[in-house]
Amino acid sequence: TFACPIFSMTGAVWTRQGSRVIQSIQNASSRRSHTALKSEYDVLVIGGGRNAAYLQKGGLQTAVLERRHVLGGAAVTEELFPGFHFSRCSYLLSLFRPHIYEDLELKKHGLKIYRRNPHAFSPMLEDGVGGAPPRSLTLGSDMVLNRKEIGKFSQKDAMVGHFRAAQPLLDAPPVDIIGLTSGSLRTRITAAKTLMPLVKCGLKLGKNIPDFYEIVTAPIMKILNQWFESEPLKATLATDAVIGAMTSPYNPGSGYVLLHHVMGELEKEKGSWGYVEGGMGGVSNAIASSARSHGASIFTEKDVQEILVGPDGVAKGVVLKDGSEIHSKLVLSNATPYVTFKKLTPQASLSPEFIKAIDQFDYTSPSMVLWMYKRTSTHKHKNTNKHTHSLSLIHYGGFSFDRPMLEMTIPSVLDPTLAPPGAHVVSFFTQFTPYYLEGKEWTDQDKEAYADLVFDWVEQYAPGFKSSVVGRDILTPPDLERIFGLTGGNIFHGSMSLDQLYLARPLPCLSNYRTPIKGLYLCGSGCHPGGGVMGSPGWNAALAVMADMKRS
Structure with a gap:
C-alpha cells in the first residue's frame, strides 16, 4: 500500500x-x-x-x-x-x-532519530514484462539487497565506497593563509597548526588523492559513467549531486555536491540519513x-x-x-x-570593496519545498506493494515545469507523532525552479499550478494519490527567503560551487569566521x-x- x-x-x-x-x-x-x-x-x-x-x-x-x-x-x-x-x-x-x-x-x-532505510526508492514509468509490475530501484543499508536490486538493471555494476577522508576538514577552520604568510614567528607557528586537518585528510586518502580530486572537481556523470552501467542507478545517485544546487550532473563541481551529501553519519552508521x-x-x-x-x-x-x-x-x-x-x-x-x-x-x-565582494557571492536557488497532509489511502502503487517513506522521481533540465525533479518523503510512516491516526504528512523537495518567473514574482496561482504539476507526476506512479490530498503548503525561493532568512531562497546560505568552498567561503578574507x-x-x-x-x-x-x- x-x-x-x-x-x-x-x-x-x-x-x-x-x-x-x-x-x-x-x-x-x-x-x-x-x-x-x-x-x-x-x-x-x-x-x-x-x-x-x-x-x-x-x-x-x-x-x-x-x-x-x-x-x-x-x-x-x-x-x-x-x-x-x-x-x-x-x-x-x-x-x-x-x-x-x-x-x-x-x-x-x-x-x-528514526533511520531512513531503505534510503531511496526510484520507480520507473514502463510497462511490466509478463504481467510483472514496472521495475524500480530500492537502495538501503543492506549491501546484499542493494546488489540484488542493481542486478535487475545490470550485473556489471558494483557498489563503490564514497570517500569520507574530507571529514577532518569539517571540524576545523580553513588554513590560516594570512597567519602563515605574515606576522611574527609566533603567529606563523600558531597558524601552522591549521594545516593539520589538511595533513590528516591527505594521509587518509593516500594513493587515492588523484581520485578524490577528480570526484570533487568533475561533473558527477563523468564519475558515475566510470563506475556504473545502469541508468536508474546513476540517476538515483546523481540526484544528491544537484540537491539544492543550480547545476546539472554534467557540470564541473557537481561531484563535490554529491560528496557533501554522503559524508554524514547517524549513530555511527556511515552515510545514513534519518528523520527526527x-x-x-x-x-x-x-x-x-x-x-x-x-x-x-x-x-x-x-x-x-x-x-x-x-x-x-x-x-x-x-x-x-x-x-x-x-x-x-x-x-x-x-x-x-x-x-x-x-x-x-x-x-x-x-x-566599498568589501561590500562589492559580498554582492558577488552567489545565492541562486533552484529549489521549492511543498509540504502536505493527506488521508491514509489504500491505492496500490504501480511499482511496489511496499509502504515506503522516500521516493525519487528524477528528470534533469533547466527551469523545469514540465518534468520537475522530485524527492518525496513521508516521515510519518516512521514517526507517528507527526500526524493523527489515519493520516500522514508528506514533503516534496523539487527542482529546478527560479526566484522569478520570466521576470515576474510568483503569484498564488503560479504556486498552485506548480503544485498541481507535481501531484500530476506522482499520480502517474501512484494512481489515487491526488484524491487523498487534504491540503498543502507551497514555498518558493522567495518564500524561503522571507520566512527563514535564506537569501535568494538558497538552502545552503550560498551556492556550494567550487569557487565558494573552503578558503573562499564566503570570501577569502572571511574564511576563518572573523570579519572586518x-x-x-x-x-x-x-x-x-x-x-x-x-x-x-x-x-x-x-x-x-x-x-x-x-x-x-
Whole structure:
C-alpha cells in the first residue's frame, strides 16, 4: 500500500494564524520559565546558535536572539494545521557532526532519530514484462539487497565506497593563509597548526588523492559513467549531486555536491540519513536544551535590526526592531553573509570593496519545498506493494515545469507523532525552479499550478494519490527567503560551487569566521564547510572566538 495523506493551502490563512497563536503561547510559557532578556551579555548570537553551549561552557555569558516565533532557523517544526507537524524547511538529518552530537548530549536532551532505510526508492514509468509490475530501484543499508536490486538493471555494476577522508576538514577552520604568510614567528607557528586537518585528510586518502580530486572537481556523470552501467542507478545517485544546487550532473563541481551529501553519519552508521522524532525542530530544541543546561539564554521573537559598531570599528551589541539595545563584547551572526553585511551592519563601517565582494557571492536557488497532509489511502502503487517513506522521481533540465525533479518523503510512516491516526504528512523537495518567473514574482496561482504539476507526476506512479490530498503548503525561493532568512531562497546560505568552498567561503578574507568588524564573527552555513544541519560552522566559529579570547 502506498500510504500518504496530503493538503491544499487555499484557506490556510486561518491555520497559519491558529498555529502561530498556539506556538506563541507555548513560546511565551517557555520564555517565562527562563531569565528575562538583559541589557548586556558577553556574547550575542543572531539566529539559532548551535555554538551557544560551547561559548557558555567557555565562560562567556551567551544569549541567542531568534527572529521568528519558533526556534531553529530552517531546522524547525511547525503545526500548520491542528495535529499535523511539518519539518517546514530542512527535513532530514545526516550531516550533524558526531562529536557535537555527543558533546551536547543531545539524546539526553530529547533527540530521537528514526533511520531512513531503505534510503531511496526510484520507480520507473514502463510497462511490466509478463504481467510483472514496472521495475524500480530500492537502495538501503543492506549491501546484499542493494546488489540484488542493481542486478535487475545490470550485473556489471558494483557498489563503490564514497570517500569520507574530507571529514577532518569539517571540524576545523580553513588554513590560516594570512597567519602563515605574515606576522611574527609566533603567529606563523600558531597558524601552522591549521594545516593539520589538511595533513590528516591527505594521509587518509593516500594513493587515492588523484581520485578524490577528480570526484570533487568533475561533473558527477563523468564519475558515475566510470563506475556504473545502469541508468536508474546513476540517476538515483546523481540526484544528491544537484540537491539544492543550480547545476546539472554534467557540470564541473557537481561531484563535490554529491560528496557533501554522503559524508554524514547517524549513530555511527556511515552515510545514513534519518528523520527526527517530532520533526527537525527536535534537533533545535535538543540543542537549545543543552545550551540552557549550561546557562545560556535563548529568546524567540527578538528581531535584530542592526549590529552596533562603535567609532573604533568594534562590535558593541545589537539594536532590536523594537528599538531596544543589547550590548555585548562579541556578536556572532548565524544569518547569511548578505543579511549580515548588507542589512545588519552599518554600511559606513565597511569598505566599498568589501561590500562589492559580498554582492558577488552567489545565492541562486533552484529549489521549492511543498509540504502536505493527506488521508491514509489504500491505492496500490504501480511499482511496489511496499509502504515506503522516500521516493525519487528524477528528470534533469533547466527551469523545469514540465518534468520537475522530485524527492518525496513521508516521515510519518516512521514517526507517528507527526500526524493523527489515519493520516500522514508528506514533503516534496523539487527542482529546478527560479526566484522569478520570466521576470515576474510568483503569484498564488503560479504556486498552485506548480503544485498541481507535481501531484500530476506522482499520480502517474501512484494512481489515487491526488484524491487523498487534504491540503498543502507551497514555498518558493522567495518564500524561503522571507520566512527563514535564506537569501535568494538558497538552502545552503550560498551556492556550494567550487569557487565558494573552503578558503573562499564566503570570501577569502572571511574564511576563518572573523570579519572586518572586530568582535563580529560569522557562524552560519555561509561559512566553511557549508550548508546542511551539521553544526560545523558554529563549532568552528566558537573555536575562533575562544582562540581570540586567549590571545587578548
